[in-house]
Every structure is written in structure tokens, then in C-alpha cells.
């Protein structure tokens with residue numbers, strides 16, 4: 052088990068160039084399976100989920116050349132093979148399920164492993180995915196260790212309207228539709244920045260896709276897709292995290308950000324904690340004056356609140372980062388996770404720091420911030436952004452804290468600890484139990 056030892060209390064300052072967004076990299080990697088032409092990806096990161104997918108590609112006979120120093124990946128699925136009876140897909144990661152369309156389109160068969168749940172945030176449904184695959188013509192059979200999918204012939208276009216705007220279901224729909232026979236439309240499509248980045252990549256491969264960034268996607272299937280050269284944008288999760296680390300420690304952090312147009316709601320959310328975000332010349336900066344303080348609403352008898360839901364709401368994976376600010380800022384904030392039913396069970400870990408946070412129900416937590424905090428040993432659930440939030444609180448408190456089981460951070464953020472240390476923090480990984 053990997054634990055983080057944090058010697059907190061120092062104001063963090065400096066500049067960070069963030070890495071690419073895991074949730075853009077993974078669907079794009081899965082999309083490369085749809086083409087037999089070479090693809091070059093720039094900005095690929097050395098994170099565990101990426102390494103697992105590349106391992107699968109190699110085991111299926113694809114050519115994979117990666118240099119994590121330069122961030123260049125050359126992938127070519129030319130002599131690729133797949134046998135659903137013996138080949139297995141990666142587990143403990145959500146994006147494994149996005150390998151299915153490429154396998155179905157190329158080999159007429161695919162698998163969904165039992166554990167494609169990713170972070171333990173509550174229900175991670177597979178039914179919306181199975182429904183999409185069935186609509187494109189897959190026959191699905193339950194086996195002892197997963198689901199087996201068979202497609203007789205070419206995938207068939209269809210029109211679909213999902214129950215809710217799901218990120219990976221939207222991506223799976225686009226992946227299936229790109230090579231399907233006919234024109235498909237998806238209503239209630241997700242439109243997060245990483246979904247937009249993925250759609251732009253699909254267009255680069257030659258997919259005929261309209262409606263990028265909206266809730267209605269129209270895709271006309273083509274006979275085959277080409278290759279290309281694609282550069283990833285900066286990860287908005289990392290941008291927000293490093294800005295928040297600057298703010299929570301009373302420091303001065305700037306982060307490279309070439310897409311400030313994605314940030315108005317994120318900036319307003321920072322402002323609720325007394326943090327002003329400035330975007331200038333391709334860099335974003337968190338500006339604080341004195342101790343953090345929650346902005347009081349004018350409406351009487353309500354709490355300041357932060358609501359997370361599918362884009363264009365605040366992205367749910369950012370919620371823990373703002374909870375950390377809520378613990379620190381003087382005043383009360385209600386955090387409302389409108390997506391997951393099991394993402395807030397870590398409230399009790401916050402109390403080990405002396406924080407006052409109250410779990411109202413599975414979707415809502417209230418922080419009563421500004422209380423005196425002390426260093427502590429806490430345990431992270433298997434949730435990337437919660438491990439980070441606990442680290443943020445620890446970094447703001449003088450003394451030695453321990454974040455146990457922080458390894459999920461490595462699923463999304465390469466060189467994370469090195470980056471924070473470059474801002475003046477004293478944090479190290481220690482292997483233990």
C-alpha cells in the first residue's frame with residue numbers, strides 16, 4: 052500500500068504545467084483500436100490506467116512505442132488479434148469498457164469484465180453501456196467471469212436517448228457509431244471537456260460527427276477511419292487542484308491553462324470560498340487576501356452551496372477539491388453530489404484533522420469551516436480526488452500527516468508529488484500497510 056507523508060503548513064508558490072486529462076486520454080486510446088492506420092499521441096502520461104491499456108494492446112499484437120519523457124506514443128493496430136475465450140481486458144478501471152466498440156467493430160466479439168467500476172463512488176452502472184451495444188447489434192451473454200458480446204456482421208446505426216448524460220456511455224455510443232452502417236443520433240449526450248476532446252480526436256480520425264459539445268450528437272458511419280497526430284490539452288482537474296493547493300496554503304500558484312473559456316463556473320465556485328482566479332496570457336492564478344472566508348448568500352436561511360452534476364454543471368470529480376477548501380474557509384457550505392450515491396463516506400476522515408463536516412445524506416455534506424485543524428493520520432477510500440482532497444487539507448496544516456492508501460492518485464496524475472514539492476511542499480511516498 053502506498054501512503055503519503057505530508058509535512059504541511061508551508062505556503063505553496065510557483066508555476067505548474069499540468070499534464071493531460073486521464074479521462075480524455077483513455078477513451079482516445081480505446082478509439083485507436085478502430086483504425087488500422089498509425090496514430091501518434093502527444094502528451095501521453097505515465098499513469099497506471101494508461102499503462103494497463105498499453106499492456107493490453109501489446110498482448111493483442113499491436114505495435115506500441117511510448118516515451119513518457121517526451122510524452123509521445125506511437126500506436127499501430129495493424130497485426131492486432133483478439134480471442135474472447137482467452138484474452139482479458141483490464142479491471143479496476145472504468146475505461147476498460149471503452150475497448151468494447153473497437154473489438155466489436157474489428158473482431159465481431161468483445162468482453163466486459165466483472166470489475167469495470169473504477170473509483171468506489173457508488174453504483175457504476177454497466178446497463179446503459181450494454182443497452183448501447185445491443186442497439187448497435189451486439190448479442191450479450193453472461194459468463195462466469197464477465198459478459199461476452201458477439202456481433203453478427205457490421206454494427207447497425209440507431210437513434211438513442213439515454214436516461215442521463217453519462218460520460219463513458221456517450222463515448223461508447225460515438226465509438227460504435229463511427230463505423231456503423233448508417234447515421235446515428237444520441238440525445239442527452241454528455242459534453243464534459245474530456246468528451247469534447249475525445250470527439251475532436253474522432254473527427255481527426257475521419258469520423259463524421261456533428262454537435263460536438265452539445266447534448267445531441269449525430270454521427271454518420273464511415274467504412275474506415277484513418278490515423279493522425281493529436282496533442283492533448285491540459286487537464287482541468289489538475290489546473291483546479293494546483294490552484295486550490297495554492298489557495299488552501301495561502302500561497303501563490305499559477306498553472307498553464309489554454310482553455311480558460313471552460314472555467315467561468317469553476318471560477319465562480321472558487322469565489323464562494325474567497326478565492327479569485329485570474330486568467331492571463333495562457334496562465335491561471337489563484338489570488339487570496341488573508342484567510343479563506345465563505346461568501347454569504349443574500350438569501351436568508353440558506354447555506355452557501357456547491358452543486359456537482361453532468362456538464363455544464365460543476366464536474367463531480369472536482370467536488371472533493373472544493374470540500375477541502377470548505378474545511379479551511381470560515382463559514383458553512385453545502386456540497387451536493389447529484390451524480391454518485393456513495394462518494395461522500397469519507398467525511399469521517401476529515402474529522403480526524405479536527406474539521407467539522409456533516410454528512411446529511413448520501414448526496415449532501417455540509418462543512419463548517421475555519422475550525423482549528425491539526426495534523427493527523429487519515430485513510431483514503433479508492434477515490435482519486437478524495438486522496439487529493441485529504442492531501443490538500445494536510446498540506447495546509449503545520450505538522451506531519453499521513454494519507455494512507457493514496458495510490459489512486461497514480462491512476463490520474465503523473466509526477467503529482469514531485470509537482471507539489473516543486474512548489475515548496477514537503478511530501479513523500481512511503482510504501483507500507
Ligand SMILES: CC(=O)N[C@H]1[C@@H](OP(=O)(O)OP(=O)(O)OC[C@H]2O[C@@H](n3ccc(=O)[nH]c3=O)[C@H](O)[C@@H]2O)O[C@H](CO)[C@@H](O)[C@@H]1O
Pocket residue numbers: 074077145146174175176177215216217218219220361366367368389390391
Ligand atoms: C473514465 C471516466 O471518464 N470516468 C468519469 C466518468 O465516469 P462514468 O462515465 O462511469 O460516469 P457516468 O457519467 O456514467 O456516471 C456515473 C454514475 O453516476 C450515476 N449518474 C450519473 C449522471 C446522472 O445524471 N445520473 C446518475 O444517476 C449513474 O449511476 C452512473 O453509473 O464520468 C464521471 C462523472 O462525470 C466521472 O466521475 C468519472 O471520472
Ligand SMILES: C=C(OP(=O)(O)O)C(=O)O
Pocket residue numbers: 073074144145146168169170172368435436463
Ligand atoms: C472517478 C474517476 O475515474 P474512474 O471513472 O476511472 O474511476 C476520476 O477520474 O476521478
